[in-house]
Amino acid sequence: MNKISFNYSKLLLPGILLAILVVLATLPLYGSNYSIVLLTSIIMYVILTVSWALFSGSTGYISLATAAFFGVGIYTSAILGRTFTASILANEYFVVFIVIIGGLISACLAFIVGAITLRLRGIYFAIFTFGLVELIKNLLLWYEVKFTGTRGRFVVVIGNETIYYVILGILLLLLLVTYFIRRSRYGLALESIGEHEEAAAHIGINVTMVKVIIFAISAVFVGMTGSIMAMRWTYIDPYISFDPNLTFLPVLMAIFGGTRQMYGPIIGAVVFAYLEEILLTRFPYYYMLIFGIVLAATILYLPNGLVGVVQKIIARLAGGKHAHSRG
């Protein structure tokens, strides 16, 4: 019974995923401009949430640095965009180039942070990453006031459709990378670290290295997303770029969805990103308040998130049928 339902879901999920991707890819052909903007923002949250869960979901090391990597991406994009003129930017390959650079710089930052903190207990990692976004914000503010004399800078803006396709590309890449990491020996290593780090080290896993590298990989996608999203705003400054909420929201979304499965964070992100779209502009504080309440309730009552509940119900239904057929 167990085996049958396993195979079934194995076929079903990639199928659904493929169908969704086809719809998403063709959306600009028939969708409204609003739907593209809305989906861009939802996809952004999905990327941030899935990247967070890629590392933190399996290892249990709670990263609070998402906003920092995102901000680094934004600034990379702003600086490079200014350096090259708008005419070059019209070339879409160049946009992709900037996005890749943004991702790589974020990964370097993650690598350094990981090398300092991931040798230590998880709590130090959480503490260190918690303040990272404020640190970079403060450094940039100081630099801008002292050396350029102005706060913030203008970004070269490109079309919504280009942004949409690039961000969809990042999402696709992320999902592929996550899928293959989870299936590979490194995915197994990550899970073993989450379950018993000491035992993992004693069966030959270079635990620090695995953690640092996967953390850096997860930062690539956050940085890339920051780089492309920057091109949607005309003006950015350290306060806009390094918004701590972009750390908190993905964590909450992932936990709400459930981190044990790959699609848990996706569902969490879609639900809340959509809710944000409805509520944020009119009720910013109520939206955040609901967020806090839902997070609190999830941690208290649904330790495996929404997906955990669904799985439990499915297991119970399947188990019930099984018992019935046997009886």
Added chain:
Amino acid sequence: MHILEGERVTKYFGGLAAVSEVSFQVDPGEVVGLIGPNGAGKTTLFNLISASLVPNSGVIRFKGKNITGMAPYHICRMGIGRTFQTVKIFPNLSVMENVRIGALFGCGGRISATEATRKAEELLEFVGLPQVSSTPAGSLTFANQKKLEVARALATQPEVLLLDEIMAGLNQTEIGQAMELVNRIRQSGVTIVMIEHVMKAIMNICDRIMVLHHGRKIAEGTPSEIAKSETVIEIYLGEANAAG
């Protein structure tokens, strides 16, 4: 040449010496027993060898090479496997994956996924756990979790295997099975160092026994020598009798 040796190995916790100036040699193919009362420093010595802890002074050599201060994963890949006093399997991974992961990461070189699976199946069979390979490891019985941990350690292809109380908490039948397993591991050519409180097992299996007390090595010899030693009877067996 000794396969594993320690020279005046010392470890302090705060001001207390948990292991004090302990020297030891293990020859290839031997089964060495490590006994002593609780708190004698046996597990600490294992932790020092497998690099969970770094000694304050002293040198540990493996096949003549100084391995003091190396990282745990490195020690494992060189050929020293271990189990833990309190079972540390990966409860949410399947039984199969628990062993496969040892095979994938524990050997020095790279090994393909199919090869790792094949080896894991072989080892599960070897320790007597073949039929349960897809269930999560956390749902196994205690005795089977201990077997699984041995299989996982063996998957890393150790030349020396450190077994930390694999028989504690087992019933008489299970102890018999475990003893038989240790013998088979030895026949496969792996050198074994084992901490054990089950005297029957120690006396039957080991070629040589070391006795630790308050972090010092107070005696060493064949099982029959140890059984006759006045000091050992006094501090160790005497205590066991008093307790029992």
Added chain:
Amino acid sequence: MLTSILDVLIAGLLLGGLYALIAMGLSLQYGVARVFNISHGEFIMLGGMATLTLFTVFKINPLIAIVICGPITFVLGYIIHRTFFRHLLTSLPIFGEITILCTLFLWTVFRILADYNYVRLNQFAALAICLVIAIILDFALNRTAFRRIHESRVAAGVFESTSMLFSFGLMFIIKNIAFIGWGPSIRSYSFLQQPVSIAGALFGMNRLVTLGFSILIGLAFYFFLTRTRIGKAIRAAASDPTVAQLMGVNINQVLALCFGLGAAMAGIAGVLISMCYPVNANMGIEYTIIAIIVVALGGLGSIPGSFIGGFALGIIGSIVSFFEPGLALVAYYFIFGLLLLIRPKGILGK
């Protein structure tokens, strides 16, 4: 030159007193109750904003506000620990938590619907209705679904991460209630601002009052821990919860007490902060970061370490600000990073 050095040092001490107070509260919550409380700064914000309201609306002296805000934040922290964190610790739902969460949720939904004009109801009536529904739900769940759940202590490592994530949720809840109540504007009031001269340098009276109170509370707390029965129970619980329980310490009570005391210290720190600096509903996170760095600097969970670490960081901050005003936080971080590389245990860590 000499006066400017003295200037910087005294300013550092004044800042350090606040840091020490904030960090001691967090240290108590982490060291004993094992909650790495990310919402710590929100209690500071509550203290600050409440004092501002008391002063500007009710004309209540901020020094008296200490006596009001301290106990209120204490009770708040105590209740939060007795319900939510105890649930996370023992995996047993506790009557009251659904009431709190559900009331908040329903009230939020009501406010949103009211804004769209779907519902027309007096606010207080609505709140009462929400409360009644929540209590009924709480009661029903506790009589049915929750009855089958058995108490089981959660592993320390698991509790450390779930409690930290929960404090996240708490941060969102408290902060946004404050935003709804007080709005986002940055406000300040003037109180005891007459200058006092120390060794030629001029300082506001309010700054000196805050330093005095920080030291006073620090010392009072030290004596509370070392001399009183409850204090000894707290220390026993901090070093070994299981043994403390065997010795007859009501561990749940002590943990809740510690969490409450930590929250009270944050609340009082908030009162003191509002005397010197402008406050707003968004101020919490900045102080949380500082508290976290001080706590790590002093050694995770070491209360004397936090006290010393607070003053150390205050003086460093003051020196750095003297040369480059924008770089204080960057300097704290730099020290933090260095600490993690050299001595992760912190100054007084074991």
